[in-house]
Amino acid sequence: MPTVVLKNPPAGLPKQIQVSDDAKVGGEGAVYFSVDGKFAVKIYHRPRPEKEQLLQYVMRLFSKLPPEQERFILPPLALIESVDGQRRVGFVMRRVPPNYQELVRFILNPVCAAEQFRQGKTWSHYLKVARSIANAIVVLHGKGCAHSDIHFRNFLVNLDEGDAVMLEIDGVVVAGFLPPQVAGMIGFMAPEILTQGEKPSERTDRHSLAVLILHTLLFRNVMLPLIDYDDDPNKSEELGWGQYALFSEHPKDNRHRPRNLGLPLYRRGALSYRILTPALQRLTERALIDGLRNPELRPSSRECEEALATAYDELWGCWQCRQYFPYPYWLHPVQRRACPFCGERCRPPYPVVLELYEERQRHNFVSIGRRIVLGDGFRILADMVEPTRKPPLTIRNERVVGHVELDTSQGQYRLVNEEDGVWTARSPDGTQRFTAQKGQSLPIIKGYFVHFGDGKRLAVIAE
Ligand SMILES: [Zn+2]
Numbered sequence: 256m257p258t259v260v261l262k263n264p265p266a267g268l269p270k271q272i273q274v275s276d277d278a279k280v281g282g283e284g285a286v287y288f289s290v291d292g293k294f295a296v297k298i299y300h301r302p303r304p305e306k307e308q309l310l311q312y313v314m315r316l317f318s319k320l321p322p323e324q325e326r327f328i329l330p331p332l333a334l335i336e337s338v339d340g341q342r343r344v345g346f347v348m349r350r351v352p353p354n355y356q357e358l359v360r361f362i363l364n365p366v367c368a369a370e371q372f373r374q375g376k377t378w379s380h381y382l383k384v385a386r387s388i389a390n391a392i393v394v395l396h397g398k399g400c401a402h403s404d405i406h407f408r409n410f411l412v413n414l415d416e417g418d419a420v421m422l423e424i425d426g427v428v429v430a431g432f433l434p435p436q437v438a439g440m441i442g443f444m445a446p447e448i449l450t451q452g453e454k455p456s457e458r459t460d461r462h463s464l465a466v467l468i469l470h471t472l473l474f475r476n477v478m479l480p481l482i483d484y485d486d487d488p489n490k491s492e493e494l495g496w497g498q499y500a501l502f503s504e505h506p507k508d509n510r511h512r513p514r515n516l517g518l519p520l521y522r523r524g525a526l527s528y529r530i531l532t533p534a535l536q537r538l539t540e541r542a543l544i545d546g547l548r549n550p551e552l553r554p555s556s557r558e559c560e561e562a563l564a565t566a567y568d569e570l571w572g573c574w575q576c577r578q579y580f581p582y583p584y585w586l587h588p589v590q591r592r593a594c595p596f597c598g599e600r601c602r603p604p605y606p607v608v609l610e611l612y613e614e615r616q617r618h619n620f621v622s623i624g625r626r627i628v629l630g631d632g633f634r635i636l637a638d639m640v641e642p643t644r645k646p647p648l649t650i651r652n653e654r655v656v657g658h659v660e661l662d663t664s665q666g667q668y669r670l671v672n673e674e675d676g677v678w679t680a681r682s683p684d685g686t687q688r689f690t691a692q693k694g695q696s697l698p699i700i701k702g703y704f705v706h707f708g709d710g711k712r713l714a715v716i717a718e
Pocket of ligand 1: 595
């Protein structure tokens with residue numbers, strides 16, 4: 256059992272760590288796990304001279320992250336002095352629990368996802384994982400770093416929890432500091448890296464992040480070239496992802512459009528980005544149509560994270576296959592709304608859709624671009640009605656302020672207030688007005704405004 260000695264370990268870290276003999280050997284180095292199960296140690300095979308300097312920089316940069324950020328990445332905690340008395344270059348990091356697995360296992364293709372669905376997972380778990388991935392990149396970009404190697408093997412995932420942890424933070428790119436050490440994985444690299452030899456940066460990360468998020472949500476690489484561009488397969492690949500890179504659902508060019516696009520996934524279909532919430536659809540278009548060759552137009556990791564966070568409130572369950580998907584309230588007439596997994600049409604009672612507004616100046620409410628899809632028994636959580644709040648990472652500790660009930664005698668939904676304040680609903684022309692104290696309810700009528708009390712958000716009943 257090798258003994259790893261750490262260099263100036265910070266408080267809370269031992270001076271020495273015992274690791275087991277079997278390592279996970281990669282191209283750049285080997286990763287050993289401590290026998291107490293707490294740590295992982297990466298030892299480089301042939302480190303570049305400036306490697307320790309970069310590690311120290313990264314260590315300082317990420318040393319004081321709050322727990323809600325640190326959970327998404329594995330920052331170096333201390334450098335290595337020696338292994339069994341021999342001088343080696345490497346670092347120690349937190350160990351991800353062994354029940355976490357590489358993201359690729361869950362998303363490579365629809366068959367991988369179907370296996371998870373059979374075991375009781377739903378698409379909502381994948382949506383949470385996508386948000387965790389975006390969060391990891393938000394943390395990195397927030398510190399002025401780029402990852403340069405974002406792909407589906409560099410995240411470890413716990414699908415039950417919707418959690419993802421990013422690997423390979425030791426390869427980050429810091430502008431003006433050290434050159435990137437990898438160009439990325441083909442399939443996720445921004446096209447300008449292949450066509451112009453552009454170096455990985457925050458902008459190229461934005462492309463990789465969009466491709467990875469969509470891969471996680473649609474179980475396919477939405478940039479996959481479907482035709483040959485050269486007799487030499489390597490050359491063809493390079494052209495297909497580079498010079499001829501094309502979004503599979505480009506509105507005017509269908510060279511890379513899968514034949515089964517838009518068919519229900521359970522009938523060998525390929526999911527379209529158009530099943531996603533309008534916010535995610537717009538981000539996809541900005542990243543992969545407008546921004547494909549104009550990197551400055553690509554959405555930031557924070558924009559992606561926010562759109563993924565709010566998508567959770569727009570989910571609806573299929574009455575037939577029990578899968579969850581964004582309720583397509585943007586499709587009219589209502590008969591066009593169907594489950595993208597089994598193809599069954601949504602059935603009445605259809606959900607209610609609230610559009611949220613916030614007061615910017617007195618009596619001046621503006622849309623915050625957030626919608627809430629609600630059915631019978633759905634809960635209204637504090638983060639939906641309180642201003643400036645966004646959905647929490649987990650709703651376990653979120654306060655319930657109300658719920659929705661279906662009044663079957665009237666065929667109408669009602670909004671039940673469970674808070675101390677008074678809720679009001681009024682018609683657009685102001686002629687009709689209802690109020691609800693704690694324990695009372697308001698009718699939900701299309702076009703009406705619901706106010707959750709002073710200083711709180713306003714909702715318009717959009718559907
Ligand atoms: Zn279904």
